[in-house]
Amino acid sequence: MRKRNLLFFLAVMLSVFPSLARDFQDEYKGQTLTYTVLDEDAKTVKTKDGEHHWAGCKVSGNLIIPNVVSDGADTYTVIKIGSYSFTANEDLTSVVIEGPGIETIEDNAFSRCSNLTSITLPEGLTQLGSGVFQGCTSLESVTLPDSLTELGEYAFFGCTSLKSVTIPEGLTQLGSSVFQGCTSLESITLPEGLTSLRYTFMGCTSLKSVTLPDSLTTLFGTFSGCTSLESITIPEGLTQLGSSVFQGCTSLKSLTLPESLTAIGKNAFQGCTALESIIIPDRVEGIEGYAFQGCTSLKSVKMPSYEVVRFFVGDFAFEGCTSLTSIDFSNVRESFIGISAFEGCTSLGSVKFSEGLNDYLFDDYVEIRGRAFYNCNRIKTLTLPNVDLGESAFEGCTSLNTVKMRAIFSIESRVFAGCPNLNYIYYDSGVREPISGNKDIFDEVTYEDATLFVKEEDVEKCKLIMPWKKFKTIAAYKFSNGVDEIEASLDPDAPYEIFTLDGVKIADSTDNLPAGIYIIRQGNAVKKIAVN
Structure with a gap:
């Protein structure tokens, strides 16, 4: 009884899936391929998945894949090249795919065909799958048909001999890392309609010329390691420079960021040792960590030109930018400076922050985290608004002579350690009480030689509070609360x-x-x- 039920089940399955596992072989111009039937009624097939790559395979040399084949009784249209059909076949040297008919070349169909030098693709082809030519290290040029709309991720990954690619205007989907590691690729033009490029040209060390479409909105890791890229035009409309987008582009000298930009991602320009200047567009809300780390030729960074409420600089964002001479946050009401953000910027002589009126009017504020300006030994004068100061924030600033601070919300150890020339400290606590802290915030030589200036009513208070009580000289000072004392007649027609x-x-x-x-x-x- 159980045997009868099993036979009945198999008969039902075969009636429902008549083409299940049905393969046949066909010989064309000296090459025999195996095909899998996709639809018996429509008479469509594809080259069999993973069939033609093992040792002893007869497929070699110059392969022509027809668009019509026969099983001896009927003819079938080839509409797909199956996944892994020819993967790792080192005997293939050229492939011609006849058309029309074939619409899709599936994932890794020709991956690691290391001796493949040319491929002819038919009109009517709409999709190239993931990794389709990955590791084809002898492939030198490719012309993609006008009908192509989708190019899968890693499609030409590691094609180290690929010098030129013609991409059709109708392409709308470009997967990540499509040309990653194509070390011989020198130039490329991308069509309108693409909105995002992810790691597309990473490691393309010969790439010198790229034309980007105006439709782009985001870039992620796109040109990382493109060591020959000297300049590039980024279209207006781009809103996000993602992580590592130009990381290690050691020849990149100049770049204009579009006014539409709102974000600069982590490691975006890390190690761009030839980059000399950058203008941060007004809409950018912050710079992520390591964004410009090690940009040793960077001399000028222009921050937003109009008043913004908040702006952040991430951890290590400008660390080791040894040519950077100035940084200006005076148009930013609230600044957040990350850990070691400017550490080792040994040419940095001018740092400006917004100066507000008092503790509760307009609330100008900066948070400076640990080692943010460590060893910035050219800074001589520093004026801070309301502030949180992290550990060793200005340690090693050996030229620092004068510090002016308003209300301090918190202060950690060694903030001004290693500043032997610090002689004048102006501390206006505003409506707050003077803050207490560790005795190692300043060096002993500073406590001995420098003068601490505070409000008259804070003189006696500071004599009782660490670290201020360690100063040998504490003097009363009349602060102006950061405004100019003038007489003026107002213009009644101007808003105020x-x-x-x-x-x-x-x-x-x-x-x-x-x-x-x-x-x-x-x-x-x-x-x-x-x-x-």
């Missing part, structure tokens, strides 16, 4: 806001405003004024 000296907004105009001293903000300008 008026505050009391305590930071309370009281008006948007001078109508019925009594004579006196006020704080006015007009555009980006902040002044202390006398109204007559």
Whole structure:
């Protein structure tokens, strides 16, 4: 009974899947291939998956794959080249795929055919699968048909002899790492319609010329290790430079970032030793870690040109940029500087941060994390707004002479250690009490020789609090709260806001405003004024 049921089940399965495991062979121009039937009714087949690569295979030399084959009784149209059909076949030297008919070449169909020098692809082909020519180290040139719309990931990965590729205008999908490791590829033009490139040309050490489409919005690792790339035009509309996009491009000298850009990813320009300057577009909200690490020729970095609320610089972002001379965050209300962000920038002489009015008006603030400016031995003067200071933030700044600080929210050890020329410290605690901290925040020579200037009411307080009490000289100082003391008549036609000296907004105009001293903000300008 059980045997009868099994036979019945097999009969049903064969009726439902009549083409299941049905293969046949066909000889064409001296080469015999095995085909798998896809649809008996439609009479379609593909070359059998993984069939033609083992030792003793008769497929060798110049292979022509027809678009019509026969099993001896019927003819079938070849619509696919099966996955791994010819993988690792070292005897193949050239392949011609006849068309029309073949629509897809599946994953790894010709991967590691190390002696394959040429491939002719038919019109009508729409898809090349993942790794389809991966490791074809003798392949020198490829012309992709106009009908192609999708090129799978790793399609030409490691094709070290590939010098030229013609990509059709209709291509809309380009997988990651398509040309990664194509060390002989010198130039390429990409069609409109592509929006993202991921590791596409990574390790293409001969690549010198690339034309990118205006449709691009994101790049990730795209040109990492392209050591011959000297310049490139990035289209307007690009919003994200992802991680490692130009990492190790040691010949890249200049680059204009589009105004549409909002993000610069981790390691984006790491090790670009020839890069001399960069302008950060106004919409960029921050620079991720290691983005410009080791850019030893980088002299100038221009930060956003208009007032922004927040901006961050990630860990090690500019570490080792030994030619960088200045950095300006004065248009940023809140800055966040990561661990070792500028460590070892030995030419850095000027660092500017936004200077606010007081602790609760406009709230200018910077967080400077550990070793952020470690061994920046050209900095002489430093002015900080409200601040959090991480361990060893300015340690080793041997030229530092003057530090001006407003409210300190937190301060860790050795912030100003190794600064033997630090002679003047101005500490305006604002409405806060002076903060306490470790005795090793400053060196003993600083406590002995430098003068600490604080508000008159803080002099006695600082004599009781570590580390301030270690200063031999503490002097009272009248701080101006970061504004200019001038007399001025206002332009009644210009918009402005008026505050009391305590930071309370009281008006948007001078109508019925009594004579006196006020704080006015007009555009980006902040002044202390006398109204007559």
